[in-house]
Amino acid sequence: MAPHLEAQAELFTPLYERALAWLAKEVTEPGLIVDAGSGPGVVSCLFAETFPGARVLAVDFSEPLLERAGERAARLGYTDRFGTLAGELPGVLADSDYPADLLWAGRSLHHLGDQRAALAAFAERLAPSGTLAIMEGGLPSRFLPRDLGIGRPGLEARLDALEAEWFARMRADLPGSVDEVEDWPALLAAAGLKHARTRSFLLDLPAPASDRARAYVADSLARLRDGFGDVMDPEDRATLDRLLDPADPAGVHRRADLFVLTAQTVHTAVKSV
Template sequence: MAHQHDHTQIDFAEWLPMLEQEAELFAPVYRQAAGWLREWKPEPELIADVGSGPGVISCLLADAFPQARVVAVDGSAPLLEAARSRAAEHGIADRFSTLEAELADGISNLEYPADLVWSSRTLHHVGDQRAALTEFARRLAPGGALALLEGGLPSRYLPRDIGIGRPGLQSRIDAVQEEWFAKMRAELPGAVEETEDWPALLTAAGLRHTATRTFLLDLPAPVSDEVRAFVATTLTHRREGLADGLDADDLATLDRLLDPDDKASVHHRPDVFVLAAQTVYVGVKPA
């Protein structure tokens, strides 16, 4: 799937390594969420992971619900190919399939209604989010549940004052990211401005908002090499995508943070951590 929008262009296939790296690091959060979802759907027959990307979460859902068939839905053929390879590696290929389709209407092509629809940080890439939620709800089986992961809090990787550059670097990056996000949303095909009241939107789609829960990923310093690599990848992505919105001093600080030969970089400094909060909203279709 690729959105062609000038400075907000996204080619998710190019993001494959980063998407896999991030999802694998956040696996504890997704496992907790899957366990929590058992309260509403203890034994789903069909799970649809809408906006599955490379299938990391799809495979985790298959592990959490060993009797379920899982369909990974995404608009990117390379990402779905990665998902199928991952499913084969996990020994679940016999109950795992993929569906290449744009997210706004792809779920319409499911063979039969899903008992559980999972959509993680995907809906905000659809112009008309309300219409997409309505379609998700339509393709749920009676009594089925929609788990929507959107929002939460900006992740943190470094203290406010890191000893180089001006304090508060991540807060300034977040502000520029918010501006980029607003522009990306505005340039989506069929974009509709929507108040992000997810419980109200689930209700408007005909679902009963059942619960909201935020899951925490807390990886304190000192971190593993794997976590350092993730932080370096994320900051590199921010440096490349948001350079026009950051001043020269902050760009210079980011360059030092990303230089493997600089002892102040995230590759060496002892104060690197990961603290992230992700929120899941659950809506249930009346039986």
């Protein structure tokens, strides 16, 4: 997963930069920023760039991903104020030496079975007046026109439906999974936090797509083809095969109308003094 996670975060950097700039207006001069579920550390390093006076702690269950995060921080010159912590969330946060002035969970909360309990644990690890920021929700990515000239129109909407079914199964199979209405401001309030705010951020990379964007789209569609090929409509499977064929003029490697458009939503709240 590491190359895919890195490629996605690097391509989505403009979106993350806008989100972090929004956070920087509310969180001034944080001492410690914790990236809970950091993966390979692309966003962790963006925090180090955005907040040059802060220490950044990347937290993840995967030690290989954290090694990549440390290597990225070293390449960018952040080693002296960048650390990593390996373990399962949220319990591993108890091993942090200091409470966080800003705790970020970017699309990691939904991988925890009891999201309400996880938010409460995150809130406990905040310093007084500290901010919890979670990125959950938004809009599905779009790469292609509704009618892309091959196969049946509306391919991406049908892929969305397959992903939604997979997501529900993934959540149900998590240890300690609890069904929860995804009212994030209400859940933040239930964790004892105040002043909930929500804002969405757009990534708009118009056609013609760059080589990096094409590679990301091809990888994303290939993952969908591999994951759902046995259950999807045969015509849609054939369409994906053509889209993934580098020699096909209608494929994502060559078509001129390829783009990347998506939105991600950030929810924040503050711990009382």
